Amino acid sequence: MKRISLTVLGLYVGMLAAFSQSDTDSTQYKRRKLTLEEANLISSYYHQDGNNAAVTGGIGSERLTDLSNSFELRLSKLDKKDRKHTFDIELGIDHYSSASSDKIDPKTVSSASSADTRLYPSLNWSVENKKGTTLGAGLSLSSEFDYKSIGINAMVAQKTRDKSGEFSLKLQAYLDQLKLILPVELRTGSNPEDEKDYPTASRNSFSASLSYSQIINQQLQVAFLTDVVYQHGYLGLPFHRIYFNDGSEGVENLPANRFKIPVGLRASYFAGDHLVLRGYYRYYHDSWGLDAHTASIEASVKLTPFFSVTPFYRYYTQNGVTYFAPFQAHDPGQEYYTSNYDLSAFHSHFFGAGFRVIPPHGVFGISHFNMLEVRYGRYEKSNSMQANIVSLNIRIK
Amino acid sequence: MENANVLQTASMHRRVLKLMGNRFEITVVSDDAAWAQERINDAIAEIQRIERLLTTFNEDSETNRINRYAGIMPVKVSAEIIALIQRATRISRLTQGAFDITYGAVNKSLWNFDTHMNALPDAATARKMVRLINFRNVIVDEAGGTVFLKEKGMRIGFGGIGKGYAAECAKSLLQRLGVTSGIVNAAGDLTVWGRQPDGQPWTVGIANPDQANRLFSSLQLSDMALATSGNYEKYVFINGKRYSHTIDPRTGLPVSGIKSVSILCPNAEIADALTTPVMIMGIRAGLDMINQINGIGCIIIDDNNQIFTSQNIRIK
Numbered sequence: 001m002k003r004i005s006l007t008v009l010g011l012y013v014g015m016l017a018a019f020s021q022s023d024t025d026s027t028q029y030k031r032r033k034l035t036l037e038e039a040n041l042i043s044s045y046y047h048q049d050g051n052n053a054a055v056t057g058g059i060g061s062e063r064l065t066d067l068s069n070s071f072e073l074r075l076s077k078l079d080k081k082d083r084k085h086t087f088d089i090e091l092g093i094d095h096y097s098s099a100s101s102d103k104i105d106p107k108t109v110s111s112a113s114s115a116d117t118r119l120y121p122s123l124n125w126s127v128e129n130k131k132g133t134t135l136g137a138g139l140s141l142s143s144e145f146d147y148k149s150i151g152i153n154a155m156v157a158q159k160t161r162d163k164s165g166e167f168s169l170k171l172q173a174y175l176d177q178l179k180l181i182l183p184v185e186l187r188t189g190s191n192p193e194d195e196k197d198y199p200t201a202s203r204n205s206f207s208a209s210l211s212y213s214q215i216i217n218q219q220l221q222v223a224f225l226t227d228v229v230y231q232h233g234y235l236g237l238p239f240h241r242i243y244f245n246d247g248s249e250g251v252e253n254l255p256a257n258r259f260k261i262p263v264g265l266r267a268s269y270f271a272g273d274h275l276v277l278r279g280y281y282r283y284y285h286d287s288w289g290l291d292a293h294t295a296s297i298e299a300s301v302k303l304t305p306f307f308s309v310t311p312f313y314r315y316y317t318q319n320g321v322t323y324f325a326p327f328q329a330h331d332p333g334q335e336y337y338t339s340n341y342d343l344s345a346f347h348s349h350f351f352g353a354g355f356r357v358i359p360p361h362g363v364f365g366i367s368h369f370n371m372l373e374v375r376y377g378r379y380e381k382s383n384s385m386q387a388n389i390v391s392l393n394i395r396i397k
Numbered sequence: 398m399e400n401a402n403v404l405q406t407a408s409m410h411r412r413v414l415k416l417m418g419n420r421f422e423i424t425v426v427s428d429d430a431a432w433a434q435e436r437i438n439d440a441i442a443e444i445q446r447i448e449r450l451l452t453t454f455n456e457d458s459e460t461n462r463i464n465r466y467a468g469i470m471p472v473k474v475s476a477e478i479i480a481l482i483q484r485a486t487r488i489s490r491l492t493q494g495a496f497d498i499t500y501g502a503v504n505k506s507l508w509n510f511d512t513h514m515n516a517l518p519d520a521a522t523a524r525k526m527v528r529l530i531n532f533r534n535v536i537v538d539e540a541g542g543t544v545f546l547k548e549k550g551m552r553i554g555f556g557g558i559g560k561g562y563a564a565e566c567a568k569s570l571l572q573r574l575g576v577t578s579g580i581v582n583a584a585g586d587l588t589v590w591g592r593q594p595d596g597q598p599w600t601v602g603i604a605n606p607d608q609a610n611r612l613f614s615s616l617q618l619s620d621m622a623l624a625t626s627g628n629y630e631k632y633v634f635i636n637g638k639r640y641s642h643t644i645d646p647r648t649g650l651p652v653s654g655i656k657s658v659s660i661l662c663p664n665a666e667i668a669d670a671l672t673t674p675v676m677i678m679g680i681r682a683g684l685d686m687i688n689q690i691n692g693i694g695c696i697i698i699d700d701n702n703q704i705f706t707s708q709n710i711r712i713k
Contacts, residue, residue: 028647029493029678031685038491042662042692045484273408273428273594305426305578306596358596360578360619370598 132159132166146179146198165214176203178234201234222267225282229260240340244332252338254323259287264294276300284318290343292318310354312377317347341383352377352389408594412437417448417563419584425571426578426594436576440567444583447563450478451555453501460553464501468549473542482537482544485558488670489532492686495674497532497646499546501554517635523649530646560586561624561669568665581665588622588665606656606698614696622665626672627657627698639700645677652677654700660687661694671695680705 037044126136133156140151157168179198206229213223236254243249264282271277277299284292298312321343323336330337354375363369373393380386410433411424423440427433452458456465459474466472488496517523534547546553555562560583567581568588578591580599589599598619606627616623628641633651640651658675660668671693675683680697687695687707697705706712 029495029682031682032493034491034686034689039689039691041487041491041690042664042667045664045667305592305594358592360592360596 126155132163133157134168146181147176148178149174149176151175160214165212167212168210170207170209172205172207172209174205176205176233177201178203180234203231203233203235205229205231219270220267221270222265225262225264225266227260227262229258229262231258231260232256236338237340240338242330242337242339243328244330244337245328246332247328248332250332250337252340253336254338255288255336257287261285274302288321288323288343290318290321292316306358306360308356310356312350312352312354314350315347316350318345320345344383346382348379348381350377350379410434410437412441414441416441416444417452417560417583419560421584422580422582423567424580424582425576426591427576433576436571436574439574440571440581443567443570444563447559447566450475451559451562453552453554460555463544463546464552467546467551471536471538471541471543471545474544476542479537479539479542479544481555481558481562482535482553483539484666485555485670486532486535486537488558488667488674492671492674492678493682494532494647495645495677496557496670497530498553498555498557499530499532499535499551500557500646501552515635517640517650520648520650525649527644527646527649557673558666558670560584561622561664561666564588564622564665564669583665583669586622586624586665586669588668589618590620592619603659603696604657616661618661621661621663622668623659623661624665624668624672625657625659626676628655628676641676643673643676652679654679656698656700656702658683659696661696662692667693 123139125138126134128134136153136155136157138151138153140149142149142151151172151174153170153172155168155170157166159166177200179200181198207227209225209227211223211225213221215221233256235256235258236252240252241249242252262282262284264280266280267278269277269279278297280294280296282292282294284290284294294314294316296312296314298310300308300310302308321338323334323338324340324343324345325337326339326344330339352375354373356371356373357363358371359365363372371393375389375391375393377389377391378387379389408428409424409426410430411422412434413420413422415421421441421444423437425433425436425440427436449455450459453461453464455461459472459478463472463474463478482498485496485498489498518526529548529551531548534551535553536545536547537543538545564581564583564586565588568579568590571579571581572590576591578593580587580589585604587601589601593599598617600615601618601623602615603623603625604627628643632639632641634640638653640653641655643652644650645652655676658672660671660675662668662671671687675687675695675697678686680699684695684697684705684707687693693707694710695707696710699705704712
């Protein structure tokens with residue numbers, strides 16, 4: 001993912017205009033061209049007079065010649081009431097290509113759906129005062145060929161008096177518009193040439209997330225998390241086909257309302273300098289009759305200050321929604337039906353390990369390339385789906 | 398979540414103490430606490446050794462012996478002092494004389510800089526006050542191992558470079574003794590090397606010139622030194638203009654226009670030595686100089702709280 005992120009942490013003052021001089025600067029020092037030797041002051045600083053026993057050793061001129069060419073300065077600003085403001089402006093661009101979305105309409109292989117570009121600008125603001133109260137709000141937009149979304153959020157967080165615990169509440173709303181692109185054989189009339197011709201539907205999601213985190217002691221931190229989510233609108237997907245038991249075909253039809261309540265508990269245990277254990281459990285229930293449990297544990301072992309290994313295991317189980325039936329099992333007389341296996345009963349195991357290196361001088365000696373993580377996981381789902389997942393995470397500064 | 402901090406304190410060993418009349422903070426990263434404390438002791442011994450060489454409070458220091466025989470005769474000193482004077486002279490030439498170790502000759506009684514001052518002295522009086530300041534009159538005989546101040550009454554002092562030199566020497570010693578990560582902070586002239594125990598670069602803040610106990614910005618650094626000089630406390634307003642206690646050695650007048658200067662470079666001695674001259678030279682000449690030197694960054698805050706930086710600083 002290519003992500004351009006622009007962080008402005010409070011604009012302290014007007015930006016640099018390095019040579020827009022104010023009249024307060026009335027010195028008799030003049031700009032002058034430095035000699036080559038002067039320009040190389042740092043790398044030649046001790047070569048010139050190498051008789052200084054206290055300094056000539058150690059540091060090594062090798063490092064001094066490897067001068068970094070730029071520095072990143074992070075500004076923070078406290079306002080008159082001593083509150084710290086933070087602004088984040090992010091512009092994300094994802095260019096992705098997906099094979100399965102082409103199957104919606106085989107004739108449009110080269111259309112926008114085979115390689116969509118998504119644009120999602122967002123603006124978030126937050127302010128924290130000295131008493132440990134944080135207020136925040138944000139706005140985001142996301143747009144792709146068949147999907148447009150507007151998100152708004154507001155949050156409030158309060159630290160406990162001794163700052164060891166924090167309670168937070170976040171309210172979010174996503175107002176989505178989707179184009180109903182039916183599978184090609186189910187479209188009536190002529191194939192729309194213009195994208196405006198597709199019918200649209202709306203889907204609105206509202207959520208309230210509550211969390212409470214507490215540092216119990218130096219070793220143990222816990223957090224309780226719960227969400228209440230309400231969705232309304234077109235909740236299926238128009239290109240999920242249904243084959244009924246009488247041989248006819250349609251697309252999935254699901255209720256227009258869904259109410260979800262996940263409740264979770266997370267704990268981190270810091271056992272000495274080199275081992276961190278993290279555990280997580282979540283129970284999920286929704287109004288379509290889906291109940292699910294997730295439990296996971298991971299251990300992060302720091303083998304050296306620059307290398308760590310993180311084995312992990314996750315177990316997940318759910319019963320199916322009442323509207324689910326497999327291929328050619330639905331009766332066309334039913335009100336709601338889906339054959340999406342994500343809504344069927346199954347359980348899964350996911351296990352593997354991550355390997356993370358943060359060398360002091362950068363990965364492969366490239367100082368800007370400061371973290372490399374390779375994660376391998378094997379995913380086994382009870383309805384015979386298996387996957388091996390390798391992901392690579394790099395950080396470039 | 399504060400995971401990083403929990404892991405961090407376990408293998409960072411820090412001591413704060415007064416050395417060279419300033420607050421020093423020495424941090425060593427190691428799994429072995431006893432070993433780290435021993436290394437901190439080594440660093441303290443090194444800084445105390447430098448303090449004895451450079452102090453002007455002890456009549457018998459090498460520095461004071463040079464001053465005592467100013468205009469009389471060359472004084473034999475250690476190779477370390479000769480090398481330090483030679484490097485200081487290079488910085489004086491580089492900064493057109495804004496940095497000058499003979500600044501110690503400023504006649505303090507003539508120049509009653511205090512917060513009640515309401516007028517600047519006239520140019521001639523001011524000039525007279527700094528007449529003995531001239532780095533070109535420090536005669537170094539490298540082969541003979543002597544230093545001679547040509548004019549009677551001249552004095553040298555290492556106030557503008559000594560803390561940085563001490564920080565650099567302490568770091569260098571610690572590295573030779575096997576400390577792969579640490580910080581030496583000599584009252585704000587600091588040098589960092591290696592990484593934090595969690596593998597991250599060190600985060601270093603720069604104080605807000607209006608509220609010295611608050612940070613206005615921070616940087617992620619590894620193997621780098623940062624020095625800041627500012628006129629946070631000592632300044633006066635004359636005719637609505639803010640003047641600092643820093644005096645331009647070429648005119649004898651206090652400088653104005655800049656609240657603080659921070660210099661970033663791999664060498665703490667250079668970082669320390671260049672902050673004051675940039676303040677004296679002013680934004681235009683100062684930044685023009687910094688921009689031409691490889692591997693140095695500079696952040697200036699002027700009296701109007703505007704930030705000026707060298708070209709290699711990216712503001713995030």
